[in-house]
Amino acid sequence: MNTPKNPSWFWSVLTVAALSIVALVTSSLWLPTVRQLIAKPNDAHENETADPHAGHDHAHEGHSEATSVELSANGLKNINYQPLTIELSTYTRNITVPAMVVERPGRTQINISAPLTGVITKIYPVEGASVESGSPLFEIRLTHEELVAAQSDLIRTAENLDVINRELARLTGLPEGVVAGNRILEQQYEKQRLDASLRAERQSLLLHGLNEDQVANILNKKQLLDTLTVRAPDHLQESETCSEAHSFHVQKMVARVGQQVQAGELLGVIADHCELYIEGRAFEDDATRLRDAAENQWPISASLLTSGKLTDEITGLHLLYLSDHVDPQTRAFRFFVALPNAVAAQRTTRDGQRFVEWKYKPGQRMELHVPVEKWENEIVVPVEAVVDEGAEKYVYQQNGDHFDQVPVHVKFRDQSKVVIANNGTLFPGDVIAARGAYEMHLTLKNQAGGGVDPHAGHNH
Numbered sequence: 001m002n003t004p005k006n007p008s009w010f011w012s013v014l015t016v017a018a019l020s021i022v023a024l025v026t027s028s029l030w031l032p033t034v035r036q037l038i039a040k041p042n043d044a045h046e047n048e049t050a051d052p053h054a055g056h057d058h059a060h061e062g063h064s065e066a067t068s069v070e071l072s073a074n075g076l077k078n079i080n081y082q083p084l085t086i087e088l089s090t091y092t093r094n095i096t097v098p099a100m101v102v103e104r105p106g107r108t109q110i111n112i113s114a115p116l117t118g119v120i121t122k123i124y125p126v127e128g129a130s131v132e133s134g135s136p137l138f139e140i141r142l143t144h145e146e147l148v149a150a151q152s153d154l155i156r157t158a159e160n161l162d163v164i165n166r167e168l169a170r171l172t173g174l175p176e177g178v179v180a181g182n183r184i185l186e187q188q189y190e191k192q193r194l195d196a197s198l199r200a201e202r203q204s205l206l207l208h209g210l211n212e213d214q215v216a217n218i219l220n221k222k223q224l225l226d227t228l229t230v231r232a233p234d235h236l237q238e239s240e241t242c243s244e245a246h247s248f249h250v251q252k253m254v255a256r257v258g259q260q261v262q263a264g265e266l267l268g269v270i271a272d273h274c275e276l277y278i279e280g281r282a283f284e285d286d287a288t289r290l291r292d293a294a295e296n297q298w299p300i301s302a303s304l305l306t307s308g309k310l311t312d313e314i315t316g317l318h319l320l321y322l323s324d325h326v327d328p329q330t331r332a333f334r335f336f337v338a339l340p341n342a343v344a345a346q347r348t349t350r351d352g353q354r355f356v357e358w359k360y361k362p363g364q365r366m367e368l369h370v371p372v373e374k375w376e377n378e379i380v381v382p383v384e385a386v387v388d389e390g391a392e393k394y395v396y397q398q399n400g401d402h403f404d405q406v407p408v409h410v411k412f413r414d415q416s417k418v419v420i421a422n423n424g425t426l427f428p429g430d431v432i433a434a435r436g437a438y439e440m441h442l443t444l445k446n447q448a449g450g451g452v453d454p455h456a457g458h459n460h
Contacts, residue, residue: 066448067404067405067444068399068402068403068404068405068444069396069402069403069405069440069443069444069447070401070402070403071403071440071443076436078439079435079436079439079440080435080436081433081435081436082433082434082435082436083398083431083432083433083434084381084382084385084431084432084433084434085429085430085431086379086381086426086427086428086429086430086431086432087379087428088377088378088379088422088428089377089378089379089380090374090375090376090377090378091374091375091378091380091412091417091419092298092371092373092374093371093372093373093374093375093412093414094301094369094370094371094372094414095282095286095289095369095370095372096367096368096369096370097280097281097282097286097367097368097370098280098281098365098366098367098368099278099279099280099281099302099337099365099366099367099368100278100279100363100364100365100366101276101277101278101279101339101360101361101362101363101364101366102276102277102278102279102362103271103273103276103277103362104275104276104277107272107275108271108272108273108276108362109251109269109270109271110233110248110269110270110271110272111266111268111269112137112138112230112232112266112267112268112269112270113264113265113266113267114138114140114230114255114261114262114263114264114265114267115208115209115210115228115230115263116140116142116144116147116208116209116210116228116263117142117143117144117147117261117262117263118140118141118142118143118144118228118260118261119140119141119143119258119259119260119261120138120139120140120255120256120257120258120259120261120267121139121140121141121227121257121258122138122139122257123137123138123139123253123255123256123257124136124137124138124139125137125250125253125353126250126253126353127250127251127252127253128249128250128355129249129250129353129354129355130247130248130249130250130346130354130355130356131232131247131248131250131270131354132232132245132247132248133232133233133234133235133245133248134231134232134234135231135232136229136230136231137230137231137232137267137268137270138229138230138255138267138268139227139228139229139230140227140228140229140230140261141226141227142225142226142227142228143260144208144263146208147205147208148224150201150204150205150208151205151218151224151225152224153197153201154198154201154202154205154215154218154219155218155219155222155223155224157194157197157198157201158198158219158222159222160194161191161194161195161198164187164190164191164194165191167187168184168187168188168191171183171184171187172184202215205218208263209228209263210225210228214228230267232248232270235272242272242274242275246272246274247354247356248270248271248272249270249271249272249273249356249358250268250269250270251268251269251270251271252268252269253267253268254266254267254268254269255267255268273341273358273360273361273362274340274341275338275339275340275341276339276341276360276362277320277336277337277338277339278302278317278336278337278338278339278366278368279334279335279336280334280335280336280337280368280370281330281332281333281334282332282333282335282370283331283332284326284331284332284333286370286372287322287333289370289372290319290322290335290370290372291322292372293319293370293371293372294318294319294320294321294322297318298370298371299315299316299317299318299371300317300318300319300337300368300369300370300371301313301314301315301316301317301368301369302314302317302337302339302366302367302368302369303366303367303369304360304364304365304366305364305365305366305367310367314339317337317338317339318337318338319335319336319337319370320335320336320337320338321335321336322334322335323335323336337368339360341358341359341360342358342359342360343356343357343358343359344357344358344359345357375411375412375419377422378411378419378420378421378422379419379420379421379422379426380417380418380419380420381395381417381418381420381432381434382416382417382418382434382435383413383414383415383416383417383418384434384435384437384438385418385432385433385434385435385437386408386410386413386418386420386437387437387438387441389441392407393407393408393409393410394406394407394408394437394441395408395420395426395432395433395437396432396433396437396440396441397426397430397431397432398430398431398432398433403433403440405441405444406425406426406432407425408420408421408425408426409421409423409425
């Protein structure tokens with residue numbers, strides 16, 4: 001056997017052979033670990049190419065893809081989203097009836113009549129002007145013979161009474177025994193008679209239409225009253241809404257300058273529009289409901305009907321009384337609501353005439369909203385917050401960055417409000433979409449109706 005010329009080569013071969021034998025013997029210990037290390041890069045590559053949504057049902061915690069919708073901030077602005085925090089409140093169901101503004105019978109219009117016979121010499125206000133209580137309206141030159149005679153008798157009696165008083169003063173001033181006692185007694189009897197006549201004649205002039213000041217002026221000046229000024233009367237009755245001084249409105253001017261008028265003849269008509277009535281017309285089937293509203297003093301609201309649109313809502317009104325009969329043709333009956341009025345505008349002309357425009361005028365059309373039923377501790381939301389889909393009604397409740405579709409039970413609905421049953425579906429403090437719910441519902445339907453998968457056709 002030949003010995004190798006290079007001993008180092010021999011020992012290298014021997015070392016490799018020994019290591020191979022050791023590796024073969026211990027392969028069960030290190031081979032699985034090596035295989036795992038080799039497999040990891042391949043698994044990572046496979047994960048990168050796989051669908052990142054694989055194994056997900058597109059649902060977040062507390063949300064269901066079928067009943068939840070998520071909108072961006074711009075999307076919420078596009079649908080004019082407005083939140084509403086749920087609160088328990090009382091809802092009052094109203095009935096709406098047509099109505100009209102009318103004057104108060106026996107209160108609004110006041111007829112101005114001639115107190116005495118005479119000729120109209122002056123008219124102070126013009127038709128349509130505004131006048132205060134006590135303001136002059138007409139001036140009449142008196143021509144009634146009986147009034148002239150009554151004034152003459154009053155002055156004559158007053159003069160005779162003055163003579164008797166002076167005579168009594170003279171007689172009682174003389175020394176005792178100078179004048180007989182029966183003389184003084186006769187003068188005292190005459191004074192009593194003249195006093196009685198003076199009182200009777202004063203009352204006669206008051207019945208003719210003169211006032212106390214005018215009669216006193218006749219007695220003081222000893223002159224006949226040849227002209228009479230007719231003035232605006234005091235307000236007939238103070239009310240809660242008309243406690244302060246307010247003006248009358250000259251509705252009609254009948255008399256003319258130079259016209260001969262008799263006592264009691266109509267001169268003009270003035271009106272007090274500080275408070276009016278709203279006359280409603282309801283069907284006889286609503287009589288019981290209206291009676292309940294009057295007994296419970298439930299507040300009534302009214303809306304002015306202008307050009308077919310409801311404007312200027314008035315709240316806090318109360319029903320005064322119901323009519324005592326039903327119209328035989330229309331089968332409707334009337335009821336009345338007090339309407340406080342307010343001055344809308346006023347101006348004064350160069351000649352001193354003042355014109356006042358009241359906010360509400362007789363003849364204006366209105367709608368009355370009369371409460372007939374109340375629900376306590378219910379959820380009341382705007383009608384835009386509830387979406388109808390056949391028998392189901394939904395609201396959209398905010399849940400984090402999502403809006404969940406919540407089915408609800410609607411108890412009542414009117415033109416602006418919806419009453420949702422307080423049955424545990426919603427709770428106070430929950431936030432729902434008061435506006436934009438319908439657009440959310442459309443988005444949810446499109447989402448559930450098979451929108452295109454954004455990852456379809458992509459390979460990673």
